[in-house]
Amino acid sequence: MTSTGVLAACLFLLVATPSPVGAADDVRHPFAIVQPLDDRSKLAVQAEGLERLRAIKGSVCPMAVIGPYRSGKSFTLNQLMGVRCDEGFGVGHTRLTQTKGVWMWGEPTEVTLPDGTTTNLLFIDTEGFESTGKADSYDDRIFALSALMSQILVYNLPESIRESDLEKLSFAVELSKAFYSTDSGAGAGGSSNSGEGGGAAGNGADALPVQPGNMVWLIQRDFLQGKTLEQTLSDALQPVPNPHEDPGITQLNRIRESLHLIAANSTAVGLPQPHLDRTRLCELGDEAFEPAYLTKREELKQLLRGMARPKIVQGKPLDGPGLADLIQQVVEGLNERDIPTAGSLVEYFNKELVQGCRDTYVQQLERLPLPVEGAELEAAHEAARAAAVARFERERFGGQLAALRAALEAAIEREHSARTTANTLASSAVCERAEMACEEELDRQARQALPSSGRFKARYDRCAAAFTKVCVGPALANNKDRLAKAWARESARFERDYNDRLLSGMVMISLCAILAFRFAVRLQLGETAGWVAFIFLQVYPRTFIGESSMYDRGWWRLLVRGWEAVVFNPVMDLERVGLPLLVCSCVAALTKRWWLPQARAWWRGCRLRSAAGKQRLSGLDRDLDV
Numbered sequence: 001m002t003s004t005g006v007l008a009a010c011l012f013l014l015v016a017t018p019s020p021v022g023a024a025d026d027v028r029h030p031f032a033i034v035q036p037l038d039d040r041s042k043l044a045v046q047a048e049g050l051e052r053l054r055a056i057k058g059s060v061c062p063m064a065v066i067g068p069y070r071s072g073k074s075f076t077l078n079q080l081m082g083v084r085c086d087e088g089f090g091v092g093h094t095r096l097t098q099t100k101g102v103w104m105w106g107e108p109t110e111v112t113l114p115d116g117t118t119t120n121l122l123f124i125d126t127e128g129f130e131s132t133g134k135a136d137s138y139d140d141r142i143f144a145l146s147a148l149m150s151q152i153l154v155y156n157l158p159e160s161i162r163e164s165d166l167e168k169l170s171f172a173v174e175l176s177k178a179f180y181s182t183d184s185g186a187g188a189g190g191s192s193n194s195g196e197g198g199g200a201a202g203n204g205a206d207a208l209p210v211q212p213g214n215m216v217w218l219i220q221r222d223f224l225q226g227k228t229l230e231q232t233l234s235d236a237l238q239p240v241p242n243p244h245e246d247p248g249i250t251q252l253n254r255i256r257e258s259l260h261l262i263a264a265n266s267t268a269v270g271l272p273q274p275h276l277d278r279t280r281l282c283e284l285g286d287e288a289f290e291p292a293y294l295t296k297r298e299e300l301k302q303l304l305r306g307m308a309r310p311k312i313v314q315g316k317p318l319d320g321p322g323l324a325d326l327i328q329q330v331v332e333g334l335n336e337r338d339i340p341t342a343g344s345l346v347e348y349f350n351k352e353l354v355q356g357c358r359d360t361y362v363q364q365l366e367r368l369p370l371p372v373e374g375a376e377l378e379a380a381h382e383a384a385r386a387a388a389v390a391r392f393e394r395e396r397f398g399g400q401l402a403a404l405r406a407a408l409e410a411a412i413e414r415e416h417s418a419r420t421t422a423n424t425l426a427s428s429a430v431c432e433r434a435e436m437a438c439e440e441e442l443d444r445q446a447r448q449a450l451p452s453s454g455r456f457k458a459r460y461d462r463c464a465a466a467f468t469k470v471c472v473g474p475a476l477a478n479n480k481d482r483l484a485k486a487w488a489r490e491s492a493r494f495e496r497d498y499n500d501r502l503l504s505g506m507v508m509i510s511l512c513a514i515l516a517f518r519f520a521v522r523l524q525l526g527e528t529a530g531w532v533a534f535i536f537l538q539v540y541p542r543t544f545i546g547e548s549s550m551y552d553r554g555w556w557r558l559l560v561r562g563w564e565a566v567v568f569n570p571v572m573d574l575e576r577v578g579l580p581l582l583v584c585s586c587v588a589a590l591t592k593r594w595w596l597p598q599a600r601a602w603w604r605g606c607r608l609r610s611a612a613g614k615q616r617l618s619g620l621d622r623d624l625d626v
Helices: 003-016 020-025 047-054 073-081 136-149 163-167 171-179 229-237 247-262 291-307 320-335 342-350 353-365 374-395 402-446 453-470 476-520 524-543 554-567 574-590 592-625
Strands: 030-036 043-045 060-066 102-105 109-112 118-126 152-158 213-220 263-271
Touching: 030 047, 030 320, 043 047, 043 136, 043 320, 047 102, 047 320, 060 073, 060 136, 060 320, 073 118, 073 291, 102 136, 118 136, 136 320, 163 247, 213 229, 213 291, 229 263, 263 291, 353 374, 353 402, 374 402, 402 453, 402 476, 453 476, 453 554, 476 524, 476 554, 554 574, 574 592
Parallel strands: 060 118, 060 152, 152 213, 213 263
Antiparallel strands: 030 043, 030 102, 102 118, 109 118
């Protein structure tokens, strides 16, 4: 191979082989998460940005910067990340807004927490408030999304905190009540904190749907003298006296109170102007910036790192996929109505919650197979209801939930009623099958070939035991009562038919004896006994007048007990073995000429062997005596 060919092959391998640095550079740029729709009033999530967010493993701490347009949000984020303007978030120097929608820097910064674990700090840039060419509700959507998805919310303001800056956060009133308070409400007892980023909203914060994070009031071009920024912020967030109940002041006070709920800690930080020529900031480096700015910038970096904590939703830290899902849900909820409200956003988050809790109730209740006793079903209902309510309280959003709780209780009550009805139907079906089986068994036993009251009672007891075992639930009492009535009716009829059938059998036996002893055996005494029995059985029962009966006589009862002892006893059931015994008897009678001599010979042999053995024993005894 020539030197030219070798050089070409090397160049091909260099181009074709992916570079680790290049792979890292693929994420070192901003990703659009949310963009405005054409009407500039609603939002649309961006698949590429969410895909990048889903690729982030481990917990995340989103830091979003909001504020008026042209206030330096994008430049400040680039400074905090340590990237150039041409590499980081877009920075412009015209009167038009540069950032559209919500953007995220693709490479998270790993921050070590006090407990030794790490979290991913995400830098998020947002479109500025009050820019031209968009609907008023658009700013509310951007603020709501930023507040709900961020753990650190940076409010970027030029020069000072003004009343108008608070008015821009009017949506915070509804949002805080919906997502950052419980039913009983949360106090407004937040206070400014200059460094600690605990991310807890005080007692009970863990029970909130979205746990509030930290809010940083970042004052750009901070040059005013007098009060410190912390004191200025504290004064700005204190309710203003309103003796005349002015609506404007009332609204501002509501905003102040709500901001305490949105942010667990409110901190004010100032940044001096880095350079007099603000249009060339991206071209200048740190060497041209004011030392005071560089110092404050580094302090701000440390402050934000100290505040970094995982985003907590429903009591669990979010990872990249979880944050992507939250953003998608918030955007869908905000877009449901033309003018977004916290109520509409909560309604979106909660619209499927009642159905899901109802499904939880049904699934848990269906674990209990039907039919069951009413008390057992009620116990399962209470357990399933508790599970459904626990899920509702765990996953709900918002504080005004009376209507949702009522809807959940109504849904649970409907399912409980339906399950109770199903249990009644299942119980009726099972009990009716068991009852019908017992009645059929009674009917079969009433037609016994060899009637026996003992057998009749034993078969019913066995069937009744099976009925009691399988028949449970609401239908048990009714079907048990019906079965008891069927037993009383069938047993009375059986007893009546039983005695009549015994009498008829004895009459037939006497007629058979007459015919047998007259024509077959010719035994006069036997024939006479047959006639006496026949006449007695025909005449004697008719001598009883009124309610008395031959069946009540002691001799008849004795006869019945004898019959019962022969026909049905613990050893055998003659109805089952009677036919085999009859067949064996007939075969033995027909073949007795063959087997009878054999049996007699075998018996004689046994007797002879026994006698011989006795003789040998007696001879041995005589020998011993001698």
